[in-house]
Every structure is written in C-alpha cells, then in structure tokens.
Amino acid sequence: MTHIASSARMTRIASSVTPLRTGVLFLLAAPLLIGPAAAGPASSSILGALVQWSPLIFRGFLLNLLVSVLAMSIGTALGIGLGLMLSSPVAPLRRAAWLVTQFFRNAPWLALLFYCMFLLPFEIHVFGLTVPLPDWLKATVGLALPVMANVAEIVRGAVQSIDYGQWEAAKSLSLTRGQTWRLVILPQCVKRMLPPWMSLYAVLTMATPLISVVGVQDAMAMVRAALSADGRPELLIPIYVMLLGWFFLYCYPIARWTQALERRYAVHA
Amino acid sequence: MDAVADWFRWLSQAHGINFSLFYDSYDGWRFVEGLRTTIALSAVAILASIVLGVAGAWLQRSPRAAVRRGVAAYVQFFRNTPPLVQLYFFYFAIGGLLPRVADAHGTAEPPIGSFAWAAITLSLFAGAINVEIFRAGLEAVPRTMIEGAKALGLSPFAIFRHVILPLALRIGLPSLTNNLVNLVKTTTLAYAIGVPELLYASAQIWSEQFNVREIMTVMLVAYVGLVGLLVWAMGRWERAWRIPGYAP
Numbered sequence: 001m002t003h004i005a006s007s008a009r010m011t012r013i014a015s016s017v018t019p020l021r022t023g024v025l026f027l028l029a030a031p032l033l034i035g036p037a038a039a040g041p042a043s044s045s046i047l048g049a050l051v052q053w054s055p056l057i058f059r060g061f062l063l064n065l066l067v068s069v070l071a072m073s074i075g076t077a078l079g080i081g082l083g084l085m086l087s088s089p090v091a092p093l094r095r096a097a098w099l100v101t102q103f104f105r106n107a108p109w110l111a112l113l114f115y116c117m118f119l120l121p122f123e124i125h126v127f128g129l130t131v132p133l134p135d136w137l138k139a140t141v142g143l144a145l146p147v148m149a150n151v152a153e154i155v156r157g158a159v160q161s162i163d164y165g166q167w168e169a170a171k172s173l174s175l176t177r178g179q180t181w182r183l184v185i186l187p188q189c190v191k192r193m194l195p196p197w198m199s200l201y202a203v204l205t206m207a208t209p210l211i212s213v214v215g216v217q218d219a220m221a222m223v224r225a226a227l228s229a230d231g232r233p234e235l236l237i238p239i240y241v242m243l244l245g246w247f248f249l250y251c252y253p254i255a256r257w258t259q260a261l262e263r264r265y266a267v268h269a
Numbered sequence: 270m271d272a273v274a275d276w277f278r279w280l281s282q283a284h285g286i287n288f289s290l291f292y293d294s295y296d297g298w299r300f301v302e303g304l305r306t307t308i309a310l311s312a313v314a315i316l317a318s319i320v321l322g323v324a325g326a327w328l329q330r331s332p333r334a335a336v337r338r339g340v341a342a343y344v345q346f347f348r349n350t351p352p353l354v355q356l357y358f359f360y361f362a363i364g365g366l367l368p369r370v371a372d373a374h375g376t377a378e379p380p381i382g383s384f385a386w387a388a389i390t391l392s393l394f395a396g397a398i399n400v401e402i403f404r405a406g407l408e409a410v411p412r413t414m415i416e417g418a419k420a421l422g423l424s425p426f427a428i429f430r431h432v433i434l435p436l437a438l439r440i441g442l443p444s445l446t447n448n449l450v451n452l453v454k455t456t457t458l459a460y461a462i463g464v465p466e467l468l469y470a471s472a473q474i475w476s477e478q479f480n481v482r483e484i485m486t487v488m489l490v491a492y493v494g495l496v497g498l499l500v501w502a503m504g505r506w507e508r509a510w511r512i513p514g515y516a517p
Binding site for chain 2: 103107112119205207220227237240241
C-alpha cells in the first residue's frame with residue numbers, strides 16, 4: 001500500500017515543480033528568441049556581441065541537453081539491469097556485475113569518453129542495414145557508461161535498504177520472486193533512488209562539456225569558436241560567464257528539487 | 270627488466286599488440302612523468318580542497334549574514350556549473366587577462382601556468398563540495414557536547430578546534446572519500462589546458478605509436494589503481510581515527 005501513496009505524492013511533487021521548470025526553459029530559450037532579430041552586422045558593444053553569438057552557442061547548449069537526456073536514459077536502462085545483477089543470488093553473476101560496476105565507476109569520465117571515441121566504429125551493420133554512428137552519439141555512449149555504473153550502485157543501495165521482512169512477507173503471501181520484485185521491492189526502491197538519481201543527472205549534465213574535448217560541436221566548442229572568430233579579449237569573461245550562467249540556471253533548480261525530495265523522504269523514513 | 274622489455278617487443282612484432290611504454294624507454298618515461306604529474310596535481314588539490322572545506326564550513330557558522338551568504342554563493346556556483354567550463358574560465362578568461370611577466374630566458378610568460386590553474390580550479394571545485402560535507406558533519410555534532418565544552422570554560426575557537434572539528438571530520442570521512450575519489454578522476458580535465466598529466470601523456474604516446482587500445486587500457490588500469498590506493502589510504506585514516514565505543 002505504501003508505494004501507492006508514495007507514487008501519488010511523487011505526482012504531486014512533479015506537478016508542483018513544472019512551473020519552475022518551464023520558467024527555467026523559457027529563460028534558457030530567451031537568447032534563441034531574440035537571436036534572429038539581433039543578428040545583423042557585428043556589434044561593437046560587449047552586450048551586442050553576446051546577443052549576436054548566443055543563438056549559435058545556444059544551439060550547442062541544446063546538444064549538451066540532448067546528450068545528457070540520452071546518456072541518462074541509456075545509462076539508467078543498463079544500470080538498472082546491472083544493479084539487479086549486483087543483488088542477484090547467483091554468485092558468479094554478482095561478482096561479474098561488481099567488477100563491471102567498479103571499473104566504470106572508478107575510471108575518469110574523460111578517459112572513458114576517449115575510449116568510446118576511438119574504439120567505436122563510425123558505422124555499424126545490423127541486419128544488412130548500415131547505421132552511421134556520428135561523433136556526438138559515440139560521445140553519448142561514452143557518457144552513458146559511467147552513468148550505468150553509478151545507477152547500478154544506486155539501485156543496489158536502494159534494494160539493500162529495503163527491510164528483509166518485506167521479502168519474508170511477500171513469500172508468506174506466496175508471491176513468486178518476479179512478483180516480489182515487481183510488486184513489493186522495486187516500487188519502494190523508486191522513492192529511495194529518486195534523489196541520488198537526480199543528483200547524478202545534474203552531475204552528468206555538468207560533464208557534457210567534456211564532449212567538446214573530443215571534438216563534438218557543443219556549447220563549449222561554440223564558445224571557443226565564437227571567441228576565436230571575434231578575437232576580442234574583453235569578450236572572454238562575459239561569454240564564459242554567460243555559458244556558466246546557462247548551466248547554473250539548468251542545474252541549480254535540479255539540486256534544490258533534489259534537496260526538497262530528500263527532506264520530504266527523510267521524514268517518512 | 271630487459272626480459273620484460275624483450276617480451277613486450279616480441280608481443281608487438283609477432284602479434285601487433287603494441288605496449289610501447291613497456292619496451293620503449295622514451296614512451297615509458299613519458300607515461301611515468303604523466304603519472305607523477307597526475308599524482309602531484311591530485312595531492313595539491315586534495316590538501317587545498319580540505320583546507321577550503323574546513324575554512325568554508327567554519328565561516329558558514331559566522332554571526333555575520335554577509336559572510337554566510339558569500340560562502341553559500343561560492344558553494345552553489347562551483348557545485349552547479351560544469352568543472353570544464355570553470356577550468357576554461359579561469360585559464361583563458363582570468364589567466365588571459367593577467368599581465369605577462371618575463372621569465373629567466375626573457376620570454377613573456379603568464380604569471381600562473383596551466384598546472385597552477387588546474388590545481389586552483391580543482392581545489393575550488395572540490396573545496397565547494399567539501400564545505401557541504403564538513404557543514405553536514407558540524408551539524409551532526411551533538412549539542413550536549415558543545416554545551417559541555419562551554420561549561421568547561423573553553424573559548425569558541427577552542428571548542429571548534431578541539432571538540433567540534435575532530436568529531437565533524439570523523440562523521441564526514443566517508444563522504445570525503447567519495448569526493449576525493451571524484452577529484453582524482455577530475456584531474457583528467459587538466460588535459461584540456463595542456464597540463465602533461467597521465468591522460469595527456471597517454472594521448473601523446475598513442476598518437477605517435479597508433480596503439481590507442483593498448484595505452485588506453487594501461488591508462489585506465491593506472492587510474493583505477495590510483496583510486497584504489499586513495500580509497501585504501503582513506504580507509505586506514507578512518508580506522509586510525511575511530512573512537513572506540515563511540516558511534517556518531
């Protein structure tokens with residue numbers, strides 16, 4: 001019963017935060033809206049230059065967000081599987097999953113990114129079809145790997161935090177192992193996993209500029225291109241501050257929301 | 270040593286598995302230098318970030334609201350913006366505006382080099398998270414403990430130094446370990462501003478020898494080893510500081 005109540009609570013939280021998120025999205029989209037109107041001959045003022053370059057940088061920023069959402073989705077799907085393997089009663093499976101998790105958690109993100117950029121093919125052949133793998137997609141896979149390992153740890157921690165009595169109670173109700181997972185354990189885990197999962201998403205989003213180091217044209221790469229095209233040193237600080245500000249506007253609300261969820265759940269623990 | 274080098278040279282010639290750093294002395298030297306730079310960068314940033322964390326957590330208890338707000342702004346800025354953009358901001362934007370000074374050879378050099386900027390940025394980034402860790406630790410110290418210290422006539426600084434801080438550090442140690450592991454992994458970002466650390470040295474080797482797979486594997490093993498070493502050291506620190514019979 002508890003998980004039904006908790007999912008209702010979750011919906012309430014989600015709906016209460018939506019206005020905040022739309023507000024942030026609007027703030028982020030603002031440069032795109034004013035961009036076309038202002039894009040004319042190169043302006044000499046710093047503010048003018050910022051307005052002139054921001055549509056280009058913002059398109060890069062959208063790629064950062066796309067990569068973060070995709071990498072989070074792939075990483076979460078794989079990580080849940082890996083996390084369940086970490087809590088498997090089959091010892092060899094558990095040990096193999098542990099090894100994979102430890103490796104991808106302790107390897108630096110940038111090193112894994114290089115690994116994927118160099119070692120993934122530029123196209124793959126499946127069922128006679130040739131699917132191209134552009135750089136940004138390879139980079140997404142590179143970011144999804146550490147996300148997978150971190151999600152696996154979050155899942156394992158949540159599963160372990162469920163009281164053993166829950167398993168026994170499910171058994172006494174003659175639920176099968178699959179039913180116990182689906183109906184009893186996982187619904188209770190979701191509540192415990194949500195705050196660390198959201199922090200992980202924020203960390204991932206802040207790691208996305210790393211893809212510029214391996215040659216993907218994201219917001220960071222656009223900033224550097226704009227700076228070298230403009231060639232004005234006085235533009236350095238404002239343009240970097242603008243990019244830092246966009247990331248802050250996106251990540252800070254997530255951090256506050258996570259804190260609010262943590263506090264909310266702490267009372268019920 | 271020669272037998273090992275010969276074996277790896279044979280492996281490269283016979284099977285094309287080229288671990289050049291184990292038989293080519295120049296590649297080996299570059300890799301070891303990279304490892305040394307990574308260790309030096311990690312060590313400096315770990316120490317500085319712990320100092321920043323303790324100082325920040327102490328300042329957050331200041332009676333002056335402006336000081337508390339300043340620390341909070343620092344923490345939120347560094348926690349919610351990408352570390353790579355912070356690094357570029359400091360290296361290119363701030364560093365680029367500093368006046369150049371002539372070095373011993375008469376060439377104009379920036380006053381703060383890339384290693385120093387990487388150390389500064391990483392310390393500030395990890396320090397911000399350490400402030401939060403130590404603040405949580407300070408808040409977890411029982412009030413009765415502080416009242417007891419006050420009753421013994423200790424000054425506010427002495428209470429912080431001898432009662433609150435030792436307990437808060439112990440409470441925060443597991444989270445500190447996590448953050449420091451993350452810091453060691455983040456030192457790879459220094460690659461982007463050309464600090465010759467492990468990733469940079471490895472990239473130099475594989476772009477000359479075309480042995481990405483092999484060097485990349487050795488490099489990842491080296492990083493996982495470094496992190497393992499740090500986790501082991503922190504575990505020893507935790508055990509050494511344990512107060513028998515006291516569970517915070």
